[in-house]
Amino acid sequence: MSNQTVVVIGGGVIGLSTAYQLARQGVGQVILLEKERVGDGASSRAGGIITGLLWTEAGVAARQIALRLYRELSAELG
Structure with missing residues:
Protein backbone atom coordinates (compact mmCIF):
# COMPACT_ATOMS: atom_id res chain seq x y z
CA MET A 1 0.00 0.00 0.00
CA SER A 44 -21.13 17.01 -17.88
CA ARG A 45 -18.17 16.12 -20.09
CA ALA A 46 -18.48 12.33 -20.42
CA GLY A 47 -21.04 12.38 -23.23
CA GLY A 48 -18.92 14.60 -25.44
CA ILE A 49 -15.99 12.25 -25.21
CA ILE A 50 -18.06 9.31 -26.39
CA THR A 51 -20.09 11.06 -29.10
CA GLY A 52 -17.01 12.59 -30.71
CA LEU A 53 -15.83 9.08 -31.53
CA LEU A 54 -19.24 7.48 -31.90
CA TRP A 55 -18.92 5.51 -35.13
CA THR A 56 -15.17 5.45 -35.62
CA GLU A 57 -13.28 2.20 -35.20
CA ALA A 58 -11.73 3.57 -31.99
CA GLY A 59 -15.13 4.62 -30.67
CA VAL A 60 -16.68 1.21 -31.25
CA ALA A 61 -13.69 -0.48 -29.59
CA ALA A 62 -13.91 1.92 -26.62
CA ARG A 63 -17.60 1.15 -26.12
CA GLN A 64 -16.95 -2.58 -26.28
CA ILE A 65 -14.29 -2.23 -23.58
CA ALA A 66 -16.59 -0.02 -21.50
CA LEU A 67 -19.42 -2.55 -21.74
CA ARG A 68 -17.10 -5.34 -20.58
CA LEU A 69 -15.90 -3.20 -17.66
CA TYR A 70 -19.47 -2.28 -16.66
CA ARG A 71 -20.43 -5.95 -16.64
CA GLU A 72 -17.35 -6.88 -14.58
CA LEU A 73 -18.10 -4.10 -12.09
CA SER A 74 -21.74 -5.15 -11.84
CA ALA A 75 -20.73 -8.76 -11.16
CA GLU A 76 -18.14 -7.65 -8.60
CA LEU A 77 -20.47 -5.34 -6.68
CA GLY A 78 -23.64 -7.38 -7.11
Whole structure:
Protein backbone atom coordinates (compact mmCIF):
# COMPACT_ATOMS: atom_id res chain seq x y z
CA MET A 1 0.00 0.00 0.00
CA SER A 2 1.25 3.43 -0.92
CA ASN A 3 1.43 6.36 1.48
CA GLN A 4 0.15 8.74 -1.21
CA THR A 5 -3.08 10.69 -1.00
CA VAL A 6 -5.10 11.11 -4.19
CA VAL A 7 -7.99 13.57 -4.47
CA VAL A 8 -10.73 12.85 -7.01
CA ILE A 9 -12.95 15.83 -7.78
CA GLY A 10 -16.50 14.94 -8.73
CA GLY A 11 -18.76 12.14 -7.54
CA GLY A 12 -20.43 11.34 -10.84
CA VAL A 13 -19.92 8.13 -12.76
CA ILE A 14 -16.40 9.07 -13.89
CA GLY A 15 -15.20 10.31 -10.50
CA LEU A 16 -16.71 7.39 -8.60
CA SER A 17 -15.24 4.87 -11.02
CA THR A 18 -11.83 6.54 -10.82
CA ALA A 19 -11.88 6.64 -7.02
CA TYR A 20 -13.01 3.01 -6.84
CA GLN A 21 -10.28 1.77 -9.17
CA LEU A 22 -7.57 3.78 -7.39
CA ALA A 23 -8.64 2.40 -4.01
CA ARG A 24 -8.86 -1.10 -5.42
CA GLN A 25 -5.30 -0.83 -6.75
CA GLY A 26 -4.03 0.32 -3.36
CA VAL A 27 -2.64 3.70 -4.40
CA GLY A 28 -3.03 5.00 -0.85
CA GLN A 29 -5.70 7.21 0.65
CA VAL A 30 -8.37 8.23 -1.86
CA ILE A 31 -10.46 11.31 -1.08
CA LEU A 32 -13.59 11.99 -3.13
CA LEU A 33 -14.87 15.57 -3.28
CA GLU A 34 -18.40 16.29 -4.48
CA LYS A 35 -20.33 19.56 -4.11
CA GLU A 36 -23.76 17.90 -4.20
CA ARG A 37 -24.90 14.33 -3.57
CA VAL A 38 -22.58 11.55 -4.69
CA GLY A 39 -23.86 9.74 -7.77
CA ASP A 40 -26.74 12.20 -8.18
CA GLY A 41 -26.18 13.79 -11.54
CA ALA A 42 -24.54 13.46 -14.90
CA SER A 43 -20.89 13.93 -15.69
CA SER A 44 -21.13 17.01 -17.88
CA ARG A 45 -18.17 16.12 -20.09
CA ALA A 46 -18.48 12.33 -20.42
CA GLY A 47 -21.04 12.38 -23.23
CA GLY A 48 -18.92 14.60 -25.44
CA ILE A 49 -15.99 12.25 -25.21
CA ILE A 50 -18.06 9.31 -26.39
CA THR A 51 -20.09 11.06 -29.10
CA GLY A 52 -17.01 12.59 -30.71
CA LEU A 53 -15.83 9.08 -31.53
CA LEU A 54 -19.24 7.48 -31.90
CA TRP A 55 -18.92 5.51 -35.13
CA THR A 56 -15.17 5.45 -35.62
CA GLU A 57 -13.28 2.20 -35.20
CA ALA A 58 -11.73 3.57 -31.99
CA GLY A 59 -15.13 4.62 -30.67
CA VAL A 60 -16.68 1.21 -31.25
CA ALA A 61 -13.69 -0.48 -29.59
CA ALA A 62 -13.91 1.92 -26.62
CA ARG A 63 -17.60 1.15 -26.12
CA GLN A 64 -16.95 -2.58 -26.28
CA ILE A 65 -14.29 -2.23 -23.58
CA ALA A 66 -16.59 -0.02 -21.50
CA LEU A 67 -19.42 -2.55 -21.74
CA ARG A 68 -17.10 -5.34 -20.58
CA LEU A 69 -15.90 -3.20 -17.66
CA TYR A 70 -19.47 -2.28 -16.66
CA ARG A 71 -20.43 -5.95 -16.64
CA GLU A 72 -17.35 -6.88 -14.58
CA LEU A 73 -18.10 -4.10 -12.09
CA SER A 74 -21.74 -5.15 -11.84
CA ALA A 75 -20.73 -8.76 -11.16
CA GLU A 76 -18.14 -7.65 -8.60
CA LEU A 77 -20.47 -5.34 -6.68
CA GLY A 78 -23.64 -7.38 -7.11
